[in-house]
Amino acid sequence: GQIADAISTTFVGFESDRTRTGLFNYGRRKTWHLIGVLCVFTSFPFCFNLCVKCEHSDLWAQFIYYTMFIIIFQFGWSCSQITHLAMINELTHKDDERVALNSYRYAWTVISNIFVYAIASILLGFHSTTDETDITSADAYIFRTLTFIVIIVGAICMLMFHIGLHESTQPAEDTEQRLQLSLTSNGRLKRMTWKRFLREKEFYQCAFIWMCARVIL
Secondary structure (H helix, E strand, O other): OHHHHHHHHHHHHHHHOOOOOOOHHOOHHHHHHHHHHHHHHHHHHHHHHOOOOOOOOHHHHHHHHHHHHHHHHHHHHHHHHHHHHHHHHHHOOOOOHEEEEHHHHHHHHHHHHHHHHHHHHHHHHOOOOOOOOOHHHHHHHHHHHEEEEEHHHHHHHHHHHHHOOOOOOOOOHHHHHHHHHHHOOOEOOOOOHHHHOOHHHHHHHHHHEEEEEEOOO
16 A cells, blocks of 8 residues: 555656646646545445455455555545645745645644544444454444445535635646746746755655654554
8 A cells, every 4th residue: 555655646746747737627636636536435435345245255365356446545545635735836825825725734634534533433332243342344334334424525525625626727837937936036946856856854854754653653
């Protein structure tokens, strides 16, 4: 899953920046976001349910089954998260507004995580088939119910996002040009190459903190 996430994140970030107008002029970021949401919707239920038609198969068969859906899920997750985050820089060019939007985004991420944990606790507390604290295959239907609840709530939020947010129809190259404006003496930032980016110590600091957070959580 982490390998698929790393590859998908790099691919989606690169290709979404190169996209011009998106499908049917829908918007380059919203198009990638919609593709990601559809991938998540079609793969997420299978990741947290018993193997369909292979529940009693060998472990290698179940491994292949779940790996397929996890790869689709990670690709969809990268599409939705990367483009959603990238849209902040295109919605506004003021630093304080970008910070505010990032704060709102993170706050709702925390709220959504708490919501899922709360619903899971309620379902496991009221519908558990045993008095033991261990989760077994007998509790699969609980996670199936939880999955459907998450999908329904996510679909509602997705519709609100795509209907309520109007992405700029300005060509991608013009957007990139505006994003390069700065308060320097010449009024423009020089585009950083990937070699220069790898020499920035902040990159490794963020990577280390992110890695520790993922390992702990």
